[in-house]
Amino acid sequence: xxxxxAGLVALLVACPLVFLGLQAGQSGWxxxxxxxxxxxxxxxxxxxxxxxxxxxxxxxxxxxxxxYLVERADIPARRAWTVALAMPLAVPEFVHGYxxxxxxxxxxxxxxxxxxMTSSLYPLVFLPVAATLRRSDAAAEEVAxxxxxxRWATLWRVTLPQTRPxxxxxxxxxxxxxxxxYGAFAMLRFTTFATxxxxxxxxxxxxxxxxxxxxxxxxxxxxxVCLDARAARRGRVVREGGTARPCAPQPLGRWKALxxxxxxxxxxxxxxxxxxxxxxxxxxxxxxxxxxTSILSATxxxxxxxxxxxxxxxxxxxxxxxxxxxxxxxxxxxxxxxxFLTRALxxxxxxxxxxxxxxxxxxAAYQQPPMLVVGYAVLFFPLAxxxxxxxxxxxxxxxxxxxxxxxxxxxxxxxRVTLPLILPGxxxxxxxxxxxxxxxxxxxxxxxxTGTETLATQFWxxxxxxxxxxxxxxxxxxxxxxxxxxxxxxxxxxGTPRTPKGVR
Amino acid sequence: xxxxxxxxxxxxxxLASAAASxxxxxxxxSGSTASGSGGGSLKGQSITLYSxxxxxxxxxxxxDFQSRTGIEVNVRSGDExxxxxxxxxxxxASPADVFFAENPPALTxxxxxxxxxxxxxxxxxxxxxxxxxxxGDWVGVSAREAVLAYNNGKLSAAQAPASVKDLASAAxxxxxxxxxxxxxxxxxxxxxxxxxxxxxxxxxLAGLKANGKVYDSNEDLVAAINRGEVEGGLIxxxxxxxxxxxQGASGIHSALAYFKPGDPGSLVDVSGAGILAKSxxxxxxxxxxxxxxxxxxxTIIATSHSYEYPLAAGVQNTKVSRPLKDAGAVxxxxxxxxxxxxxxxxxxxxxxx
Numbered sequence: 001x002x003x004x005x006a007g008l009v010a011l012l013v014a015c016p017l018v019f020l021g022l023q024a025g026q027s028g029w030x031x032x033x034x035x036x037x038x039x040x041x042x043x044x045x046x047x048x049x050x051x052x053x054x055x056x057x058x059x060x061x062x063x064x065x066x067x068y069l070v071e072r073a074d075i076p077a078r079r080a081w082t083v084a085l086a087m088p089l090a091v092p093e094f095v096h097g098y099x100x101x102x103x104x105x106x107x108x109x110x111x112x113x114x115x116x117m118t119s120s121l122y123p124l125v126f127l128p129v130a131a132t133l134r135r136s137d138a139a140a141e142e143v144a145x146x147x148x149x150x151r152w153a154t155l156w157r158v159t160l161p162q163t164r165p166x167x168x169x170x171x172x173x174x175x176x177x178x179x180x181x182y183g184a185f186a187m188l189r190f191t192t193f194a195t196x197x198x199x200x201x202x203x204x205x206x207x208x209x210x211x212x213x214x215x216x217x218x219x220x221x222x223x224x225v226c227l228d229a230r231a232a233r234r235g236r237v238v239r240e241g242g243t244a245r246p247c248a249p250q251p252l253g254r255w256k257a258l259x260x261x262x263x264x265x266x267x268x269x270x271x272x273x274x275x276x277x278x279x280x281x282x283x284x285x286x287x288x289x290x291x292x293t294s295i296l297s298a299t300x301x302x303x304x305x306x307x308x309x310x311x312x313x314x315x316x317x318x319x320x321x322x323x324x325x326x327x328x329x330x331x332x333x334x335x336x337x338x339x340f341l342t343r344a345l346x347x348x349x350x351x352x353x354x355x356x357x358x359x360x361x362x363x364a365a366y367q368q369p370p371m372l373v374v375g376y377a378v379l380f381f382p383l384a385x386x387x388x389x390x391x392x393x394x395x396x397x398x399x400x401x402x403x404x405x406x407x408x409x410x411x412x413x414x415x416r417v418t419l420p421l422i423l424p425g426x427x428x429x430x431x432x433x434x435x436x437x438x439x440x441x442x443x444x445x446x447x448x449x450t451g452t453e454t455l456a457t458q459f460w461x462x463x464x465x466x467x468x469x470x471x472x473x474x475x476x477x478x479x480x481x482x483x484x485x486x487x488x489x490x491x492x493x494x495g496t497p498r499t500p501k502g503v504r
Numbered sequence: 505x506x507x508x509x510x511x512x513x514x515x516x517x518x519l520a521s522a523a524a525s526x527x528x529x530x531x532x533x534s535g536s537t538a539s540g541s542g543g544g545s546l547k548g549q550s551i552t553l554y555s556x557x558x559x560x561x562x563x564x565x566x567x568d569f570q571s572r573t574g575i576e577v578n579v580r581s582g583d584e585x586x587x588x589x590x591x592x593x594x595x596x597a598s599p600a601d602v603f604f605a606e607n608p609p610a611l612t613x614x615x616x617x618x619x620x621x622x623x624x625x626x627x628x629x630x631x632x633x634x635x636x637x638x639x640g641d642w643v644g645v646s647a648r649e650a651v652l653a654y655n656n657g658k659l660s661a662a663q664a665p666a667s668v669k670d671l672a673s674a675a676x677x678x679x680x681x682x683x684x685x686x687x688x689x690x691x692x693x694x695x696x697x698x699x700x701x702x703x704x705x706x707x708x709l710a711g712l713k714a715n716g717k718v719y720d721s722n723e724d725l726v727a728a729i730n731r732g733e734v735e736g737g738l739i740x741x742x743x744x745x746x747x748x749x750x751q752g753a754s755g756i757h758s759a760l761a762y763f764k765p766g767d768p769g770s771l772v773d774v775s776g777a778g779i780l781a782k783s784x785x786x787x788x789x790x791x792x793x794x795x796x797x798x799x800x801x802x803t804i805i806a807t808s809h810s811y812e813y814p815l816a817a818g819v820q821n822t823k824v825s826r827p828l829k830d831a832g833a834v835x836x837x838x839x840x841x842x843x844x845x846x847x848x849x850x851x852x853x854x855x856x857x
Contacts, residue, residue, distance in 0.1 A: 038851055348589070445583065464721075466727070467749075
């Protein structure tokens, strides 16, 4: 039952890869060689790799640093800081790009891209690291200190290794995302390998050539996924049984003001700029068309599709994660990793794959609402899987066996034991997919039912018409809608706040 | 493109266009009345329009068409390139009846793959013949002109170059902005290849690359010119007018200059529409194209916020400072082809990836 369900989901999620293979297969080796030998290809590949490495490193430093401060230091209002630091997730990447470019036209090129991508993606590292730090047992760090380790040595040799799987998971999502991203970079006038792929699609209308180039991205993604598997394996943290005792925050002394100022400046840059830009353009643009009826229907459509997609993706992630968790076989792990590859594909490739298969094998559903929901689920499945996988990793392995040995049937074990244990993970998966799907543009334009408008498609329609004032309210509503999801995500990932004994 | 072999698709396309042309004969009659007095038997039918054109203008056109003919139009608005890719992947089962593109290459690509039906001859006759496909597979609806937008704090009208070729000279180093990935850019390159040959065009492009800052879109480029990030750049005229609407007259620090008639840069680019060969509503689709080229529709285009030029005789865009006829003779759209040669040249000099 379970292998079958996991296999079906993996097959569905791998559809875009099959599509790419079919298309690329139609172009010969000669075409592939011609494409890959073009003068800009090497440069673009270098742009993609150097940007991915730099932004991933920056998000790791920023994400870990922020998580350490809110979980281990005695800075004031740690709860509020946690929510504020996670909040950039509520601002879609292209809105981040649009805000920076419209306010600071000089934010461009490589460093512009590093700045904008780091400030929009670091929460993907911050949240899982903060969750790990909150749940980890105080004993390890206390023992290190009692043995004469200073604060830095404890941080480096005990705290950091504990967060290794969380860091690896966050880095995986960040780097896969960067490989295939196009829209935000286009706004920042930075060209990456995805630019070459979009040129083939949008200027040459050549799906075959585009697919050949996309396979290069898939190869890069494969490399990233394998690196992640190695990093996560080396840092496996297993703590079976017993309740973790939360760590007491370390007094920072005279560094406290500096640390608080650092968090404040991170928030000002990552959150302040988008909020300011949206308010500025809503107030200033001449084409402002507030309030219109279409904003209401676009909001309803956006919400409906995002929630449906989140439900489907989360439900689909459960069998795959469970299968890989129960049987730590090579095949199970390979399936689990393969599904991450789609995360690196440009949105247009995934969307065209869904078009290709749906119109041939499910014509009745073509351009009907379920098609867009399935499209979102395929696109954002890796996000759901990451969250479910992370929470399964904390469930002791014997739990299901114990329940079954007491005579409970397998499905009942799932419903009464396993699922309740991973509920926080399911909540995080749901929130993450809902958040991302509500701001998706490329696939939405291709897969939505004819006539349906979402907030993202309306935002796009106005910005392509240079009507920034009219576009701004849509971006603002999109951001506002995402706030509850981020709060939910913060809660789900971190659990309820725990105050260690002795510290109030 | 699809799993169906090319030869089979070609045969199917021939059959389809034969079937379509017999339908067109009947459609022409009802089509010509469509824009006038009710659509007769077509009333109550519905067609699906894939539109890469200006959303608000299309919405106005569709509403007017519906009230005149009773034919319902479901509009799927999107990026023209993505819509073209979608039609290519959908193949014969495409729900699209009409494709309204922003530029000829998207239509020409579908035409080359045999996916378009012939447009009725009376519809084609409503606009100058050079503005439609030479084979009659799509009809021109509106046009825009390539211009030089310049920052008037940095450049005077007298300093504006007479030829697009001047932009490759050393005088423009570091001052030029271009958006080569925009579909509007390739036609200029195609024309230059025709007039000056491939080698000269290549060195001209190399000059542009050395001089220019590359932008992702005309929208970004015109805003950059206006705020003085670059002194000037090649855009289509309407981007500047749309920017003026957004910024207000006081926020405009730029103006338009035109290249001399006959120059490769003095280019009028057409936006057209075609009917899918596999459409099951050929007559209604023909009626829609007939409407688009009719006087009422052309007047809507002439007065809309899209600032495009109408193509039908006797309709003028009075919101744009220069009449279309001043641009000189229009290069036939068929001369511009699918732009593949220009694209490869742009890629070989590294202006496109």
